[in-house]
Amino acid sequence: MEQTLVVSFKTGDGKTASVRFQDVPADISEATASQFMDKLHGITDQFVKAGIQQYVTHVAAKIVQTETKDLYTNEGLAE
Known part of the structure; x- marks a missing residue:
């Protein structure tokens, strides 16, 4: 399972900006x-x-977990 840290801030004009770290x-x-x-x-x-x-004001920090499930792959097959 992949885990990403997402941190959010308010910008100088009051909007929200987020940065992701894998x-x-x-x-x-x-x-x-x-x-x-x-x-x-x-x-x-x-x-x-x-x-x-x-990145003016701290808003939030959260962990986002992503699970990847392969449904089909064509890797390793002869072309």
Whole structure:
């Protein structure tokens, strides 16, 4: 099962911006996610789009788990 950390912030104009990080540890804690968001927030002046800061206020952090189930594959067959 693939696990992705999705962190969301409010932008300088009040919209929501999210960033996804793949392959995060299965046991990531709330405290670790919060510390990461603090560090990202600390360098927000580097993330500006059309003159608007992108990661101004912490909104949420969540883990999204994706399970992939192969229904059909043609790999390994002679052409």
